[in-house]
Amino acid sequence: MAATIDALSELLETAPCGFLTVSDDGTILIVNRTLSDLLGFPPDELTGRSVQSILTPGNRVFYQTHFFPLLKLHGRADEIFLTLRRKDGGDLPVLVNAVRHERDGSMVADCILMRIHRRKLFEDAILEAKRTAEEANAGKEKFLSVMSHDLRTPLQAVTGYASLLLDGFHGDLSEEQREDVTEIKNAARQVARMIDDILDFARIERGAVRIEMQSVSIQEALTRAEAMVRFRMEESGLLYSREDCTFALAARADPDRLQQVLLNLLTNAVKFTKPGGRIRAICEADDQSVHLRVADTGVGIPEEKLAHIFEPFVQVEPDQRGVGLGLSISRELTLAMGGELTVQSVAGVGSMFTVTLRRA
Amino acid sequence: MTMSEGLAGEIVRRNNVKVVGKGLQPMMFAHGFGCDQNMWRFVAPAFEDAYRVVLFDYVGAGRSDLSAYDPNRYSTLQGYAQDVLDIVATLDLRDVIFVGHSVSSMIGILAANREPDRFADLILVGPSPRYIDDPPDYVGGFGRADIEGMLDAMDRNYIGWVNTLAPVIMKNEDRPALTQELETSFCSTDPKIARQFAQATFFADNRADLAAVRVPSLVLQCFDDAIAPTTVGEYVARNIPTSTLRYMKATGHCPHMSHPDETIQAIKEYLDGGRDH
Numbered sequence: 001m002a003a004t005i006d007a008l009s010e011l012l013e014t015a016p017c018g019f020l021t022v023s024d025d026g027t028i029l030i031v032n033r034t035l036s037d038l039l040g041f042p043p044d045e046l047t048g049r050s051v052q053s054i055l056t057p058g059n060r061v062f063y064q065t066h067f068f069p070l071l072k073l074h075g076r077a078d079e080i081f082l083t084l085r086r087k088d089g090g091d092l093p094v095l096v097n098a099v100r101h102e103r104d105g106s107m108v109a110d111c112i113l114m115r116i117h118r119r120k121l122f123e124d125a126i127l128e129a130k131r132t133a134e135e136a137n138a139g140k141e142k143f144l145s146v147m148s149h150d151l152r153t154p155l156q157a158v159t160g161y162a163s164l165l166l167d168g169f170h171g172d173l174s175e176e177q178r179e180d181v182t183e184i185k186n187a188a189r190q191v192a193r194m195i196d197d198i199l200d201f202a203r204i205e206r207g208a209v210r211i212e213m214q215s216v217s218i219q220e221a222l223t224r225a226e227a228m229v230r231f232r233m234e235e236s237g238l239l240y241s242r243e244d245c246t247f248a249l250a251a252r253a254d255p256d257r258l259q260q261v262l263l264n265l266l267t268n269a270v271k272f273t274k275p276g277g278r279i280r281a282i283c284e285a286d287d288q289s290v291h292l293r294v295a296d297t298g299v300g301i302p303e304e305k306l307a308h309i310f311e312p313f314v315q316v317e318p319d320q321r322g323v324g325l326g327l328s329i330s331r332e333l334t335l336a337m338g339g340e341l342t343v344q345s346v347a348g349v350g351s352m353f354t355v356t357l358r359r360a
Numbered sequence: 361m362t363m364s365e366g367l368a369g370e371i372v373r374r375n376n377v378k379v380v381g382k383g384l385q386p387m388m389f390a391h392g393f394g395c396d397q398n399m400w401r402f403v404a405p406a407f408e409d410a411y412r413v414v415l416f417d418y419v420g421a422g423r424s425d426l427s428a429y430d431p432n433r434y435s436t437l438q439g440y441a442q443d444v445l446d447i448v449a450t451l452d453l454r455d456v457i458f459v460g461h462s463v464s465s466m467i468g469i470l471a472a473n474r475e476p477d478r479f480a481d482l483i484l485v486g487p488s489p490r491y492i493d494d495p496p497d498y499v500g501g502f503g504r505a506d507i508e509g510m511l512d513a514m515d516r517n518y519i520g521w522v523n524t525l526a527p528v529i530m531k532n533e534d535r536p537a538l539t540q541e542l543e544t545s546f547c548s549t550d551p552k553i554a555r556q557f558a559q560a561t562f563f564a565d566n567r568a569d570l571a572a573v574r575v576p577s578l579v580l581q582c583f584d585d586a587i588a589p590t591t592v593g594e595y596v597a598r599n600i601p602t603s604t605l606r607y608m609k610a611t612g613h614c615p616h617m618s619h620p621d622e623t624i625q626a627i628k629e630y631l632d633g634g635r636d637h
Contacts, residue, residue, distance in 0.1 A: 024618045025611040026584075050611070052586045057502055058509020060586040061562070064613040065394030065462075066517070072617045073398055081516040083509065127515055207552070213427065338427065 018094065018113035023106065024072075026051045035113060040087035056083045056091060071100045071109050081116075093120040137206070144202045148195045155195075158188040197325040201312060204332040209257075211336050215360035216253045218283055218292060219245045225262035226281075229270055237275040245283035251290040251357035253337045258357075261330040261341070265294040265353045268326065272316065272351070273298035290359050295352040301345040309343060371450040375416040375443055376423040379451070381408035385480070386453040388414040390444065392462030392486075392614075393561045394554070396422025399461065402620035407627075414451065418443050420553035429553055437463065437564050441470035448478050455480040457631065461616060462486050462587065463561040465596075470566070472575045481635075482577040483627055486613050487596045488588040489566040498567070501589045507562045514558060518551035570599035576637050577603040578630045580615065580623070587613040604636040 012019055018035030022028055031046045039046070039054055052060045059082050070077045077098045084092040098111040162185035165173060173181065203209050222245055233240050251258070269279045277297040284291040301309055301316055308314045310331040315324040327341075334341040338358055345351035371377065378397065381387075387407050389400040397415040404413050417424040418440050433439035444467060448456060456479045460468035465487030472479040491500045492507065577600050581593030590607075597605035606626055610619035 026618075027611075050584060050586075052584075052612075056509050057506035057586075058511070059513050061502075061506075061510040062513035062517075064587050065392065066514070068612070068614055069395045069399055069617060072614075073395075073401075081513065083513065123516060127512075208431070210430070211427065336427075 017115075018111075020051075020111045020113060022051045022109045022111065024108070026068075028054075029108060038086070038092055038115060039084060040090075054084050056085045059083045059085075067096075067098075071098055075100050082113075084113075093117065141202050141206055144199060148199050151195055152192065155188050155192050159185050159192070162188065197329060200329050201325045201332075204329060204336075209333070209336060211254045211257060211333075213252055213254060213337065215250045216255045216258055217247055218249045218251055218290060219247045221253070221255060221258045221262055222281055222292070224259050225266055228263055229266045232267075232270050233279065236270060236273070238270060238273055239276075239278045241278075241280050243280060243282045245281060245292075249283055249285055249290060250360040251292075251339075252360050253339070253357050254333075257333045257337060258355075261333055261355060262292070262294070264326045264330045265355070268353075269294055269296040269298060269351075272296065285359060288359055290357050292355045292357075293352050295350060297350040300347040300349050300351055301343070302347045306343065306345060310341070368450045371446050374419060374425045374428045375447055376425075377447055377451070378415045379412060380404075380415075381411050381413040383407075383409065383411035385411050385455050385457065386414050386451070387411035387457040387459065388416075388444070388447070388453070390458065390460040390464035390468060391417065391421065392460075392464050393557055396424075398422065399614070399617055400459075403616045403623055403627075406620075406624040411457070414447070414453065416443075416447055418557075420550060420557060426550060426553070429550075431556060434553075434556060434560065436560055437467050437470055437566065440464075440467045440560070441474065444468065444471040445475055445478075448475070454478060457481045457483065459483040459627065460485065460487075462488075462613065463564075466564065466566045466569070469569055469573055469577075469600075473569055473572045476574045479575045481631065482573070482575050483580065483630070484577055484596065485580045485616060485623070486582060486585055486588040486593070487579060488592045489570055489596060489599075490564065491562045491587070492565075494565075498595070499589075499591055501587070501592060502562070507558075510562065511555060511558055514551070514555060518554065567595075567599070570596060571601065573600045573602060575602065576635050578627070578635075579603055579605045580608055580626055581605060582608050582610045582612055582615050584611040585613045602637040604630060604634065606630065606634075 013033040015032070015034060018038060019030070019032040020028065020035060021030035028046050028049050028051055031043075033043055036043045036046055046054070052063070055063055063082070067077060067080055067082070070080075077096065080096045080098070082094055082096055084094055086092050093116050094113040095116050096111050096113050098109045100107060100109045102108075162181050164170065165181045166178065166185065200209075222242065226240075226242075230240075266279070266281075273279060273296045279297075280293075280295045282293040282295060284293070299316070305314070305316060309316070310327050312328040313324040314328075331341040334355055334357070340356050342354050342356070343351060344354075376397070389397065389404050391397050391399050396417045400415060404415060407413055420426065420429045420434060430439075433442065444458070447453075448471070454477075458468040458472065458479055458481070460466075460483070462485065465482075465484035466489060468479075468482050468484070469487075472482055488500060490498065491502045492504060493500050493502065579593050579597045579600075581588075581590055581597075583590075585593075594605065597603045608615055608619070608622055608626060610622050612618050615623045
């Protein structure tokens with residue numbers, strides 16, 4: 001038995017990991033030889049010191065703001081990465097598991113520390129890649145914002161001057177001229193919308209979209225969105241109906257963002273439904289949620305595309321009128337409002353998109 | 361429900377405000393960076409008999425409403441001070457005894473400087489108006505590289521979260537299924553928010569705000585505090601005209617967790633007439 005105890009103490013002293021016991025106030029009570037060797041201290045020099053003295057300054061802050069509160073509040077900490085400071089000033093990255101419990105009448109934390117030199121190098125590479133990607137993303141955002149501003153200004157001139165011509169500001173236009181100028185104006189608006197989509201998407205990706213949640217009447221949001229597509233519906237000879245969307249039915253949402261989502265769904269329905277087809281807005285509610293469905297009798301979405309329809313730059317069919325961001329933006333906005341956007345579709349029969357939001 | 365009740369409910373929900381206690385005078389406990397109102401659970405109950413204890417989480421921490429997080433608002437400590445003032449106004453608190461740990465000391469000072477009439481006392485646990493040295497005259501205890509080292513430790517310990525948990529949490533307001541997982545993890549629930557809070561905290565310079573404090577204040581200074589060294593606590597006390605400085609036997613930066621009894625006693629003695637001003 002004595003031999004076993006000796007063997008055990010030998011194991012604790014020289015096992016290839018550090019053992020450390022720290023009191024609540026951060027005093028080192030026990031440290032094994034492996035750890036003191038790794039830190040470059042003589043075995044006895046560490047006991048009685050503050051644990052802070054073997055941490056890098058940044059990790060002292062992390063210890064106080066994260067590690068210790070975690071231990072104190074939850075009694076344990078698992079797989080915590082800490083950078084220790086060796087006696088010679090060098091860094092010693094370790095992974096720590098700790099458990100806090102009572103021993104001899106006071107609370108102590110027993111920790112095991114595993115040196116993670118090689119894994120740290122891998123992590124360094126991953127973190128570096130992550131930071132580079134974040135910087136590149138921020139650069140992209142800046143580029144998009146500058147570019148869109150620079151593009152938008154001449155576009156405004158195009159639509160503005162086209163409107164002047166159409167309004168007869170410089171004299172009457174012939175029928176052909178009127179048609180051509182209208183084409184110019186519509187095309188410029190189309191480009192402006194694409195720029196808005198790209199910018200919106202970039203903002204969503206960056207998490208910079210402002211969402212102001214409030215109680216929103218579904219009927220009101222729908223009415224506002226309908227007003228912006230009604231002309232195109234009539235022009236395309238589509239039948240439109242609204243079912244069970246009462247004024248009292250309200251959801252938790254950002255009114256402008258909800259309108260944007262609904263407008264996108266209705267615009268898509270118009271775009272992909274042939275003349276004579278039908279579009280329905282259907283409201284349903286239970287205790288928790290409001291479901292707003294936009295159903296059409298349009299071309300539908302092929303099964304192989306259905307799973308990808310909310311991904312950016314995916315289009316059911318190549319379409320010069322958009323960049324394939326509308327549904328992606330709509331889904332992200334719905335998620336940001338705490339809801340979800342789903343789709344059911346059969347190719348050749350039609351599609352139904354459902355916005356689900358928390359009931360207000 | 362009236363409009364004002366609705367708004368009050370919003371703030372209470374947003375900041376996960378809890379009000380307990382039998383007393384009349386409000387005592388508001390504000391958590392520091394890296395944690396939430398839970399960190400006060402060893403201290404706050406001792407004041408429930410005599411005070412109306414108000415606990416809360418800053419937006420972005422604990423069980424606050426993460427969807428209310430606005431990166432612009434919370435890019436500086438003023439945004440957090442606004443959380444305090446929102447709660448004070450919502451509950452119509454007056455004569456508030458504000459107890460702030462670490463960065464919340466400065467947040468409390470900013471709030472009290474903006475609306476001094478609402479506050480009766482500030483209790484500043486381990487305050488620092490600036491963590492980074494400003495040579496030749498000011499020693500905050502840290503260089504920029506040290507703070508980068510802390511952010512690095514956060515990145516490394518949250519890296520799994522960034523990719524897995526965080527997106528789910530952000531989308532799930534009530535976070536029911538995740539509660540258990542979070543309980544075994546850090547109190548700061550979202551890595552991006554925690555990082556921004558860290559930057560707002562450790563790159564802040566609130567030295568100029570100290571002289572404007574008109575509310576009686578207690579500076580609780582721990583022995584051997586690596587985050588807010590004694591010289592910093594003394595600097596705070598020296599520059600707040602209405603302050604009382606008390607040295608504690610407690611070591612470290614979190615006496616309310618490591619030495620709750622001494623912390624309770626120090627606060628009680630101050631409130632029971634130990635003010636120097």
